[in-house]
Amino acid sequence: MTEETPTLYEWAGGAEALRKLFDRFYEHVRADDVLAPVFAGMDAEHPKHVAAWLGEVFGGPKDYSTQRGGHAHMIGRHLGRALTETQRRRWVALLIDTADEVGLPDDPEFRASFVGYLEWGTRMAVMLSQPGVEAPADSPMPTWDWALPPYQP
Template identity: 70%
Template structure:
């Protein structure tokens, strides 16, 4: 769907700086949340930056997560055996949406629909991958998310030629 005039979701979001702010704010809340803190207790201090790289790549930015962290196989491995519950997943989604508002990610309906769609899809896969005994395919490709509908931008008004 992207062409030369439609920015990637990564560009529209504000690139790596915006995603880094998002995940710094988000994980501050996660670590203060009684339902989610046990899942993330002892996380690598660089975890928010790694997740920013992940989402950046998924949203059309540079392939930092794939080249530096091992791509989708690594992300799947980070969820194995964690037994994430549906209430934890929903809280994670809710806190991430709140963080998007807090840091000023674009609030236009097209971006937020794409953002929410990915967050729902990805968090549901995390639950599946985290189930005891899950044996996901480690060779799955890195997901790439795009606009469901390109962002609306006003068109210049047509002027009639003078006679």
């Protein structure tokens, strides 16, 4: 990638696109039989916070870190929740479907990066949510970049 290459945040459409994505996504979550119980006590601002999280991870403003406490805060929100693989898979599938619905870019390069992060991030959330897991002492904010295809002509 070159210096002119936009960040994933820019390619996705920035804050507005991510807010639209998560506002719609959590509307679907509220109606989903697998996920609704997990998010039953969800704060009304939750979609906004998740959009800020993903925006920062994808190279956008550091709003989640400055306003919410960064990765340590995110880990803390998952500790002890005992998330399941079924819930994780449903969350990922529903978010990908919602990305299609709201018109997030669907080019293979962006989607490889987008889905790659969803897979990594949700697997980390499941691992960190299990009973007895303690938050790591050092938890820097993850950053995600463009996936590089195995073959480039």
